[in-house]
Amino acid sequence: MEFRTFDIQGPALIDLKLLQDDRGFFARTFCTQEFEDAGLTPAVIQCNMSYNYKAGTIRGLHQQIDPAPEAKLVRCIRGRIIDVIVDMRPDSPTYLQHVKVELTADNRQALYVPEYFAHGYLTLEDDCEVTYQVSHAYTPNTERGFRYDDPAFGIDWGREIAVISDKDAAWPLFADRDDVEKPAPLPAPRQAQLKEDA
Known part of the structure; x- marks a missing residue:
């Protein structure tokens, strides 16, 4: 595997080395030793899959907090x-900066999501399947979420949202929340970049 990092500490984009x-x-697709060597949490306690009928389906943004924060390895x-x-x-x-990547069945890349990051994705085609390896068992009372279109994050999803759950549509805006720290002033939204030397 090849681990590429961003100018945000923690996340990694993982490419496979194909023996053809x-x-x-x-x-x-996974190796505890290689993850440890790359400074990533290698624990896999649970594996999940999601299937999405329609292009334009959004899931998230979701976060697991203490006492059961999750690191994830996400692959389409x-x-x-x-x-x-x-x-x-x-x-x-x-804080509040984001990473955005396109994961496809063809590029076979995976995104490593560190603990305490909020995560979400948008389908670009019908019939998408996504797998997650997670470092902690799902614990419902540690879940919270954020709006995909929150101006505090400034995420450009690149297309219109067609399908969203009532729960994900109803998360309060970051500025209106009292369960997260809000520095003053809020930092300008920014998308992280892959490091050039990777």
Whole structure:
């Protein structure tokens, strides 16, 4: 695997190294030692899959907080998605900045989502499937969410949202919340970039 980092500390975009022959290819998709060597949390306690009928379906932004924060490894195994994570670590110099990548069944990339980041994705095709490896068992009372269109994050999803759950549409705006730290003034929204030397 090849681990590429961003100018936000913690997330990584992971490319597979394909061993190809006339049959096709073989690739390692996860390795505890390689994750540890890259400074990533290697624990996998639970694996999840989501299926989405329609292009324009959005899920998120979701976050797991103490005492059960989750690191995630997200991969699109059918179709194409825009995957977005937002740095929700109040003590981080990149607080509220976001990473946006396109994950597809063809590029076979995965996005590593550190603990305390909010995560969401938008489907770009019908019939998308997404898998998640997570570092903690799902704990309902530790879940919170954020609006996909919150101006505090400034995320450009690149297309109209066609399908969203009532729950995800109803999250309060960041500025109106009392359960998150709000520095004054709020930092300008910014999308992180892959490091050039990666």
